[in-house]
Amino acid sequence: MTDNNAAGWSDFGWDSWTDLTLVRARLDAGADPNHGVYSFEPPLHAAADRGSPEVVAELAGRVDGVDAECEGRTALWEAVFNDRPENARALVAAGADPWRPMMGGWSPGRLSLAGPWPGLFFPFPPGHAGLTEAETAAVAEAERLAGALGGIGYDGYSLACVRGISAAEAARRLAAEAVDEEELEEIMEDPSDDEAMQIIGFTDVPGGCVVSQEWGYMSSTPGVMKALSAGTIAYGMYANPKSGNQGCVYRDGEVLDWDTHPGGGDVSSTDSAEEILLKYLYVGNAEAYCFAGAGLRPTDARAITEPDTHLRLPERDYWS
Incomplete structure (x- = not known):
């Protein structure tokens, strides 16, 4: 019997899929080209995602x-x-079909039209849909947002992007109250203090508003998100410095998605066509993903880094 590590894929790391000699050795030793150690990621899918074209061509054959x-x-x-x-070119050379329908109507070829390589599969064949006007606008907005929100050089903040309501309405929904300026200055000198967690920022932006906290998670807690999303939709995120971005989506006071990884490209086959495009356009840009998901159009990152107003939340349980 052949050793699993010698003949399988169980010890393959991220960079292993770029090593043609290693991949060939595993295949020649009996590794299954159709199945990996994880059922959700066959070897060819892993190589297509993060491998080299030479390895992709070897597996495709x-x-x-x-x-x-x-x-x-x-x-x-x-x-x-x-x-x-x-x-992608190696796979097409091996017979892969760019126009095979999948993933909410996003065939590989159609998805490529929204990315940095729109000419990858030209000439465009007849009978296949291109981008709609709304999708073309979404692509342009993604490019604009990436520039507008660039330069946030720290973690530890949270935000809630809310469609169609003003900062004043957000404050009313949360029963937030004014903070004395001297007290605010004192609190902000030591934002690790428990009292600082009750202070959050409010900013109007085109399309709605942003509720944020520069030093903590409070803006994306369930209690805040439920109140803000009444009659609308809100995308929240905590940039956790220990475990990465933690996202959530609420609509009309109910959670739609929780403990997501915004900007991480975690696409599901159950996602809508709109959500798949959103995730594709904002891979690696979590903040922009939240703004775009809520339909907000900021001109800069001020809503995160320098909110218009800081107010105090009332004492209550924000986790239930």
Whole structure:
């Protein structure tokens, strides 16, 4: 019997999928080209996401089907979503279909039109839809937002982006009260103090408002998100310096999604077409993802770094 590590993929790290010699050795020793150690990621999908085109071509020549789907997408879709054009070309050369329908109507070819390589699969074949006017506008807005929100050089803050209400209305919903300026200065000198957690910022932006806290998680807690999202939608996020970005989405006081990883590209086959595009456009840009999801159009990062107003939240349980 062959040792699992010698013949399988169980000890393969992130960079292993760029090592053609290593991949060939595993395949020749009996590793299954169709199945990985994790059922949700076959070897070809892993290589398409983070490997080299040479490894992709090797695996594509050994699998049972180059267009085999896992969690609703093919390896070619993974290459496009993760902006790996050379891997995509290797897959097409091996027979992968760029226009195979999947993932909420986003075939690999159609998704590529929204990314940095819109000419990847030209000439565009007849009978396949391009981007809609709204999708084209979303692509342009993603480019604008990336520039507008650039330069946030720290973690530890939280935000709630709320569609269609003003900062004043947000403060009313939360029963937030004014803070004496001298007291605010004292609190902000030591934001690690418990009292500082009750102080949050409010800022009007085109499309709605942002509730934020520069030094803590309070703005994205369930109690805050429920109140803010009444009759609308709110995208929240805590930039946790220990474990990464923690996101949530609320609509009309109810949680739609919790403990997400905004900007992380964690796409599900159950996502809507709009949500898939949103996640694709904002990979690596968590703050912009939250603004765009709520339909807000800020011109800068001031709502996070320098809110218009700081107010005090009343004492209550914000986690239930």
